[in-house]
Amino acid sequence: MPTIKDIAARLGVSIGTVSKALHSAPDISESLKKTILETAVEMGYKTRGNFSREDRRTVLFIENMAYEKESDFGYDIVLGFKKSAAQEHFEVTVIPVTAEYQRQNSYDALLLKNRFCGAFLLGFSLEDPWMEQLKTTSTPTVLFDNLVMHNPHVGSVGTDPFEGIDMAVEHLVQNGHEKIAFLNGSVGSLISDQRMRAYLNSMYEHHLPIDPDLAVYGYYVADAARYHVPGFLEKGATAILCGNDLIASGVIECCRQMGYRVPEDISVIGFDDIPLATTLSPPLTTVRQDRSQLGKCGLYILHAMMNGIPMSRTLLRPSLAIRESVAGAKPRLPLRRTNDPDSILNVNPALYSQFVTHKSV
Amino acid sequence: MPTIKDIAARLGVSIGTVSKALHSAPDISESLKKTILETAVEMGYKTRGNFSREDRRTVLFIENMAYEKESDFGYDIVLGFKKSAAQEHFEVTVIPVTAEYQRQNSYDALLLKNRFCGAFLLGFSLEDPWMEQLKTTSTPTVLFDNLVMHNPHVGSVGTDPFEGIDMAVEHLVQNGHEKIAFLNGSVGSLISDQRMRAYLNSMYEHHLPIDPDLAVYGYYVADAARYHVPGFLEKGATAILCGNDLIASGVIECCRQMGYRVPEDISVIGFDDIPLATTLSPPLTTVRQDRSQLGKCGLYILHAMMNGIPMSRTLLRPSLAIRESVAGAKPRLPLRRTNDPDSILNVNPALYSQFVTHKSV
Numbered sequence: 001m002p003t004i005k006d007i008a009a010r011l012g013v014s015i016g017t018v019s020k021a022l023h024s025a026p027d028i029s030e031s032l033k034k035t036i037l038e039t040a041v042e043m044g045y046k047t048r049g050n051f052s053r054e055d056r057r058t059v060l061f062i063e064n065m066a067y068e069k070e071s072d073f074g075y076d077i078v079l080g081f082k083k084s085a086a087q088e089h090f091e092v093t094v095i096p097v098t099a100e101y102q103r104q105n106s107y108d109a110l111l112l113k114n115r116f117c118g119a120f121l122l123g124f125s126l127e128d129p130w131m132e133q134l135k136t137t138s139t140p141t142v143l144f145d146n147l148v149m150h151n152p153h154v155g156s157v158g159t160d161p162f163e164g165i166d167m168a169v170e171h172l173v174q175n176g177h178e179k180i181a182f183l184n185g186s187v188g189s190l191i192s193d194q195r196m197r198a199y200l201n202s203m204y205e206h207h208l209p210i211d212p213d214l215a216v217y218g219y220y221v222a223d224a225a226r227y228h229v230p231g232f233l234e235k236g237a238t239a240i241l242c243g244n245d246l247i248a249s250g251v252i253e254c255c256r257q258m259g260y261r262v263p264e265d266i267s268v269i270g271f272d273d274i275p276l277a278t279t280l281s282p283p284l285t286t287v288r289q290d291r292s293q294l295g296k297c298g299l300y301i302l303h304a305m306m307n308g309i310p311m312s313r314t315l316l317r318p319s320l321a322i323r324e325s326v327a328g329a330k331p332r333l334p335l336r337r338t339n340d341p342d343s344i345l346n347v348n349p350a351l352y353s354q355f356v357t358h359k360s361v
Numbered sequence: 362m363p364t365i366k367d368i369a370a371r372l373g374v375s376i377g378t379v380s381k382a383l384h385s386a387p388d389i390s391e392s393l394k395k396t397i398l399e400t401a402v403e404m405g406y407k408t409r410g411n412f413s414r415e416d417r418r419t420v421l422f423i424e425n426m427a428y429e430k431e432s433d434f435g436y437d438i439v440l441g442f443k444k445s446a447a448q449e450h451f452e453v454t455v456i457p458v459t460a461e462y463q464r465q466n467s468y469d470a471l472l473l474k475n476r477f478c479g480a481f482l483l484g485f486s487l488e489d490p491w492m493e494q495l496k497t498t499s500t501p502t503v504l505f506d507n508l509v510m511h512n513p514h515v516g517s518v519g520t521d522p523f524e525g526i527d528m529a530v531e532h533l534v535q536n537g538h539e540k541i542a543f544l545n546g547s548v549g550s551l552i553s554d555q556r557m558r559a560y561l562n563s564m565y566e567h568h569l570p571i572d573p574d575l576a577v578y579g580y581y582v583a584d585a586a587r588y589h590v591p592g593f594l595e596k597g598a599t600a601i602l603c604g605n606d607l608i609a610s611g612v613i614e615c616c617r618q619m620g621y622r623v624p625e626d627i628s629v630i631g632f633d634d635i636p637l638a639t640t641l642s643p644p645l646t647t648v649r650q651d652r653s654q655l656g657k658c659g660l661y662i663l664h665a666m667m668n669g670i671p672m673s674r675t676l677l678r679p680s681l682a683i684r685e686s687v688a689g690a691k692p693r694l695p696l697r698r699t700n701d702p703d704s705i706l707n708v709n710p711a712l713y714s715q716f717v718t719h720k721s722v
Contacts, residue, residue: 160674
């Protein structure tokens, strides 16, 4: 690894000047500091993480995820991360970022300038400007619910979608359901794809037929329901599994507007267990992601990566929060009959290729 | 959680006697100690892990995996675990176990008696007697290359098979190979299934046809090669990807006996990168599992679980150790022609159901 001396030699400045830039001293011009930081990043200079207490500086970057109120999705994740950090003697700085902020700040230079030895990123999607830079960063970085392939310095944490969806399907099967529809979130996101695969797997393992009309992508918003629920009901679905709790709230509302009762006529299950789930009518049965544990896990995975371990994916166990939105199946004939025998496919995970749209970075 | 007092009350013995049993004091009969330990386990008593230094006792159970010599598969895993343990101030006891030992010792009682707060298990398969007990244990436990469903106290670590196999296929494709055979390990093991899925996925994503005759399960031994390599060659395969390095050593030997040169006529890639890989002729290109990092990772995951985090699966990044067993493809016509157009399927991961045989615990 290059030293401060190497950087100084490359730029023809003094060692003291490089040191000032790396420590963001006030008595150095912004443009010189920028040049020095960019050169340091380019040469592969890293803050030496010997992990003495003053060097255990971590940062939590948050993009497009609410986290300030207790009811916000990110609140418990941030709190969990901070709790584990305190226990393991790490400092935490929380920085909310926008796409514009990302465009203005090089990821590595920002970390270097602030002497952050590791970062936990919440709410980032494939479209975020920093995702490209994450392919090559050498600073230990953990992404929540997203994945960067082939870079051993970027790990991922999330909740096991296969176990979670399987718990939901199993619960529905125990209640006599067979025609189980799945209204997923957006096309092209990693977690949507995983949840779709998980649904197909679980239906297959429960020997239930998979109907392409009952396994669809929408968006992660309540409003997605009205475009798909009428079709599900026409096809005779007795239960609707949803890509998240917001979608489930829309499904319940949509069923009600169409004159169906939840759970007496239609059972509904969500995913996430956000605070909204308990306030719905009926309270929502949902696959629970323990967000506090996810935050804690983020710190432990980051700690391992700061010790040089090339973590790829880490998944936590989900649980099923059983409330009142599932009841025994009341079979209903499809309102619309089809003559096409292929419209209900007794398929296996073959359907993956048809449904799975996401390509990892 | 029940206290020592509760256990004493249940059995009608003194608190001092229970304490003696839990600390394996010498002045208590074996039969009374056994009764007390079993009652403690049944009542859900746990060693209080407040993780003061004297309570940070972990154990590494090893079944069916050599680890004592530097060339043994388990050697670096054990060493890595111990290194991280030393760094994080955990004690480690290594205990090799047999199936008979497992039958004679209840898993939970053994941990309790020895005041172990967490365990890392190497080399266990679904047939091991303790696997049934792992479904219900509440002691933080990490399994290497195996998985127990639905118990948040049992986590899993391994190497990402999808990224590993994809690196191997990509390397072969870069060298002009298209007819890539896969000689996998044993049917019904978790890692065999994952590697088969990974192969099917990667072939599909590289737009290469999957021929069921070129994607087969054997055993994790060198001898598996002679049953399958002749068929691969007849079908015109130019490269053979192997489920592990032992299989690859057999494949190289078998090719040689049949008059084919590796890599000039046939390219071969292994999986694991055990010390044997470098001593083969030619030295073997193989997907590398970093066993030292896997051991280190085991400790960090166990640490997280001892702090109550319900870890499920954790995967590390593989790398590709490029040596001399891959060369540019030299296309050869199949020796045996078939008239059945379906014998080469332009399939997608549909083939999963046909190939994937493992059911998790």
